[in-house]
Amino acid sequence: MIKTILILFILTVYIQTQAQEHVFRPGIIINFNGIHIEGDNDLFWDSTDGSIFGGGGVSFGAFVTYDSFKKLIGTLEIRYIRKGSIYDFKNSFGQRDFEELKLHYIEMPLLIGINGKIKNAETVLETGFGFSRLINSKILFDDLTERSRTPSTLGFKKYDISWIADLKFRIGKNKSFLLGGRFEYSIFSIHNYYNLHNMNYGIELNYYLFNNRLR
Numbered sequence: 001m002i003k004t005i006l007i008l009f010i011l012t013v014y015i016q017t018q019a020q021e022h023v024f025r026p027g028i029i030i031n032f033n034g035i036h037i038e039g040d041n042d043l044f045w046d047s048t049d050g051s052i053f054g055g056g057g058v059s060f061g062a063f064v065t066y067d068s069f070k071k072l073i074g075t076l077e078i079r080y081i082r083k084g085s086i087y088d089f090k091n092s093f094g095q096r097d098f099e100e101l102k103l104h105y106i107e108m109p110l111l112i113g114i115n116g117k118i119k120n121a122e123t124v125l126e127t128g129f130g131f132s133r134l135i136n137s138k139i140l141f142d143d144l145t146e147r148s149r150t151p152s153t154l155g156f157k158k159y160d161i162s163w164i165a166d167l168k169f170r171i172g173k174n175k176s177f178l179l180g181g182r183f184e185y186s187i188f189s190i191h192n193y194y195n196l197h198n199m200n201y202g203i204e205l206n207y208y209l210f211n212n213r214l215r
Helices: 004-021 041-045
Strands: 025-038 051-053 055-066 072-090 094-119 119-138 158-170 176-187 196-208
Touching: 025 041, 041 051, 041 094, 051 158, 051 176, 055 094, 055 196, 072 176, 094 158
Parallel strands: 025 072
Antiparallel strands: 025 055, 025 196, 051 072, 055 072, 072 094, 094 119, 119 158, 158 176, 176 196
């Protein structure tokens, strides 16, 4: 499935940049995220003597933007994104210890946006939904201080559907870069037994390929 999506995406970029360069605009993405899980996380970690907080993650991939009207745009992305959370506790030796949940996804967001301006800065405001496929999940912990109640990753669902919103500013001499903030939240629970939701937020940088030819 993932290979099929990648092939279709590459073909779409190639065909449209050759045939209709004035409409379709491909590019690449990198996103530095704060990652956190909300909901029944105290039940998932099965403990009340520690604290649960967000960590750091990264996301990267490619996109195609379709300028269908003067201000309205549509964007299709495909990206790798890491989600998860951290549990901070005192181990059996009385020392501070951590368990880190890492959820790795391949995600395909479909966004609708509008070109605008804030003062003299050109902006892009987008919202939409992301469909994610879980490709790997694990909990990192110190083998020497493993708790008897360290949770399992077996209960996480294979798919995650998220609501996404972002606001970006066009920068650079040819407006080839977009820099701004992005927020993402799971619509449905990502776990079979506990009500858990991924929440990601961070700074995103987009770069339009062939921008000088598409303008």
